[in-house]
Amino acid sequence: MSTSSKFDHAVVIGASIAGLLAAGAASKSFEKVTVLERDTLEDKAEPRKGVPQGAQIHALLPAGLKRMQAVLPGLREDLLAEGGAPFDEAASVVALTGAGWRLRVPGQEWVATRRPLLELVIRRRVQALPNVEIVHASVAGLEVTEDRSKVTGVTLRDGSSLDADLVINATGRRTKAPDWLAAHGVEAPAESFVNAYTGYATQFVRLPDDALKHGVIGLGALPWPGEHRGIALFPADNGTHALTAVGMMRDYPPRDREGVIEFLSESTTPLSAEIARKAEPVSDVNTYHIDGSLLRRWNLVPNMPDRFLAVGDSAASMNPIYGQGMSLSAAAAVLVMEHLAAADDLDGVARAIQNDLAPILDGAFGLAGSTDACFEGAEWSDDFTPMSEQDAARGLAMEVLSTQRPDVSSTVNDALYDLRPEDLETEEFIALCDKWIAEGNEIPPVDREHYPTSVTPLDGTA
């Protein structure tokens, strides 16, 4: 072990976004980090087999970008150099809900990128770290001490094994880690879910100049209860846009361009089909069905061996319309970095990280789950409590106020984009919503064909 590294060897399973970020984080405290990936990785920004969602729209929240930068400084500049596009989502992407168009306000910087490009840029940064090695290998199990107190390494599909002082599982939503642990008598993590049966059909496009006006570069008009068809039109890298038809409650969009336009003609705004018709395709249409939000409560497994940690989608995989997944992977990586930096020895560190990650994942799951549970016919696990009528009324008040008050629009954006749902539960914010309810207000008529033409300053001056 070198004098600068406190610990010897960490193994990360999975070289997708969560695994790469965790490897970058661990590399600051370990002599060596080995990342094991079953896919053959190529130096190109294209979807790959092990990440089937790669061809779908991916929005990176500022929460994720900031945390990725904290783990891998310089990443933002790398992204920009590869055609990632900086933009202010709150000011330039118009959003329609059942309560109307959210006010456009000045907000934080986002960087638009297709997911495979983001993964490639992260991978190049991680590959450049002298003590990280990415190895093509498929993991088939875990090595655990006989008394089940510690994970000591991984077993590979070829029968060989690799010792590790810490194993980080980043094998995605369909992880086999619960089975690997069960083989050693460890209980599977309890799973919570909420499923509103979301489907995507994404095509990458170029937009002609007249598709959007008034400085607007994207449009989100997602489904809401009672209206199951919507659109997410979001900037991507190198002058392209992701155009995604979104369907809820098994109203899945089709796989062909004409079918998508037809589907969008019955969506929440007529603008969707109009823009889709003008868009020039640069990819095929790819569809994806999402089995709702899933939370694995790894921190509550009673007989969990030490030195094992689950991050990324293997810990929590949300309905992606809330755009949280990659940012939650980044949040986990920051915890890995901080806990390892503070630790003198590794005992108990994995559990401490998993414990600190739990409330972050819980908050994200609560946000996605309680919104999805409002769709009639949505299903959820017994341990999930849907929103009360009072909270639903407050949610509506919040949406209406976001169309009228720049300060509310900004607070809501920051809470969602910085993964701080607690900001919507402050006394002051709740009082504001309750006042709107007490005044007997209702949703004003909504003009779905015309979005706001200007950005409202935060002080409300015209």
Ligand SMILES: Cc1cc2nc3c(=O)[nH]c(=O)nc-3n(C[C@H](O)[C@H](O)[C@H](O)COP(=O)(O)OP(=O)(O)OC[C@H]3O[C@@H](n4cnc5c(N)ncnc54)[C@H](O)[C@@H]3O)c2cc1C
């Ligand atoms: C349709 C869709 C749209 C999404 N949109 C967004 C969005 O807008 N914004 C956002 O932030 N997030 C979004 N997400 C979520 C996002 O894709 C994930 O959160 C993100 O990719 C992180 O996932 P991960 O790294 O944990 O797992 P994955 O990306 O699933 O990767 C798992 C990796 O582990 C490897 N692996 C698996 N098993 C083994 C094994 N046994 N041995 C070795 N390697 C193995 C796989 O090959 C793969 O590389 C979306 C997800 C979906 C499904």
